[in-house]
Amino acid sequence: MSFQRFGKISVALLFAAGCIFSSTALAQRPTSVSGDIARRPMRVAEGNNVHCAGYVTNSPMDTSSRLVGGWNEQDGWLYSQGQFLYLNTTGAKVGDRFAVVRPRGKVNTKWSSKGSLGMYVQEVGSIEVVRVKGDHAVAKVHRSCDNFLLGDLVRPMETREVPMWAQRPALDVFADPSGKAKGRLFMARDNQEVLSRDNIVYVDLGAEDSVNVGDYLTVFRPLGKGNLSGNTTNESVSGGEFGSRQYSGGGFSNQSSRKSGENAGGKAITTGQAKADRPDLRKVVGELVVLNVKERTATAVVVRTAQEIHTGDWVEIQ
Numbered sequence: 001m002s003f004q005r006f007g008k009i010s011v012a013l014l015f016a017a018g019c020i021f022s023s024t025a026l027a028q029r030p031t032s033v034s035g036d037i038a039r040r041p042m043r044v045a046e047g048n049n050v051h052c053a054g055y056v057t058n059s060p061m062d063t064s065s066r067l068v069g070g071w072n073e074q075d076g077w078l079y080s081q082g083q084f085l086y087l088n089t090t091g092a093k094v095g096d097r098f099a100v101v102r103p104r105g106k107v108n109t110k111w112s113s114k115g116s117l118g119m120y121v122q123e124v125g126s127i128e129v130v131r132v133k134g135d136h137a138v139a140k141v142h143r144s145c146d147n148f149l150l151g152d153l154v155r156p157m158e159t160r161e162v163p164m165w166a167q168r169p170a171l172d173v174f175a176d177p178s179g180k181a182k183g184r185l186f187m188a189r190d191n192q193e194v195l196s197r198d199n200i201v202y203v204d205l206g207a208e209d210s211v212n213v214g215d216y217l218t219v220f221r222p223l224g225k226g227n228l229s230g231n232t233t234n235e236s237v238s239g240g241e242f243g244s245r246q247y248s249g250g251g252f253s254n255q256s257s258r259k260s261g262e263n264a265g266g267k268a269i270t271t272g273q274a275k276a277d278r279p280d281l282r283k284v285v286g287e288l289v290v291l292n293v294k295e296r297t298a299t300a301v302v303v304r305t306a307q308e309i310h311t312g313d314w315v316e317i318q
Contacts, residue, residue: 042165043302044289045198050162051099052125052145053200054189056107056297058118065089065154067100068136078147083141085127087154092137098154100124111186111312112204117296120187120202124148126157163214163289171304173284175218181209185219185288188311195309196249199302203315206296216318217288217300219309223281226310272312285309297308 045053068070069086070079079085089098102122109117124146126141141148189200205211260266286309288300302309 003266043162044122044165044303045162045291048145049198049200049301050160050190051143052123053291053299054122055292055299056118056187056202057294058296061103061153063153067148067150067152067177069153070150077149081141081144084137086140087139087150088136089154090135094129096129097142097157098124099126099157100131100148100152101155102152107187109186111184114204114296117204124152155197160292161213162291171287171306173306175284178316178318179201181205182314182316185311185313185315193311195302196305197302201300203298203300204296205315206294208296211290211293211298211317213290214291215290217290217315218284218318219285219288219313219315220282221313223283226313254293256299285313288315
């Protein structure tokens with residue numbers, strides 16, 4: 001046997017052995033990567049959607065602890081991740097973490113019939129104490145969800161329970177009403193008005209409506225409502241000269257509406273007239289999960305959508 005022939009046979013055997021080893025290794029893998037991810041426990045919200053979701057509350061706030069200075073305050077008004085701030089909190093210890101919040105004012109909305117819902121509180125981020133003085137403390141910005149401002153309030157960190165993601169049936173866009181409490185999606189974080197997955201929203205269902213963290217809310221609107229822009233085209237065209245003069249038939253437009261009367265001798269039936277006697281129909285457009293519950297309101301995250309969600313849409317406890 002020549003050396004060249006021996007070399008070819010050796011390479012072929014090594015290649016075959018490599019293919020067999022790779023096939024065996026793949027066959028012995030317990031699950032695919034996507035399967036591992038699918039089974040990994042996940043929460044419905046993470047990061048800023050948990051710690052900086054904000055809320056609307058009726059409870060008065062303690063304004064005694066606040067940010068009173070910045071180490072580089074001569075260079076600007078805004079502070080963010082990693083910068084040092086002074087707070088007038090006494091009794092703090094090195095390593096303590098505090099939430100920083102900014103009450104933005106009373107909520108005025110046309111989307112709720114509850115009256116006063118309370119004040120909107122923006123959650124700006126968190127700070128960690130690095131030095132304690134006699135009448136103040138020095139802290140470093142630990143989490144920055146927005147720019148910090150002097151005057152922002154400092155509050156103890158809340159421990160929040162975040163619902164776990166669960167496998168659920170497909171979103172039923174024709175779901176019947178549950179008969180439970182319903183309200184309105186009256187506002188969204190960052191003044192957003194057209195909403196999709198993972199957006200934070202505020203609804204006028206709260207503790208007084210027996211809402212709990214982890215509850216699922218159906219988002220819906222009356223059928224035919226909620227278009228971003230109106231339909232400016234004519235509803236129908238009754239008839240006219242649409243064919244040739246020599247071979248013209250009935251002369252009806254393909255946009256001709258139904259004429260009233262048993263013999264179609266009356267006026268045209270409009271869309272408004274067609275809807276006059278129909279039952280209440282609704283359009284399901286999405287689903288929320290409640291993250292935080294206050295007296296008259298709740299903060300929720302959008303987890304599923306059938307189309308865009310709008311401020312003003314209705315919500316109902318599932």
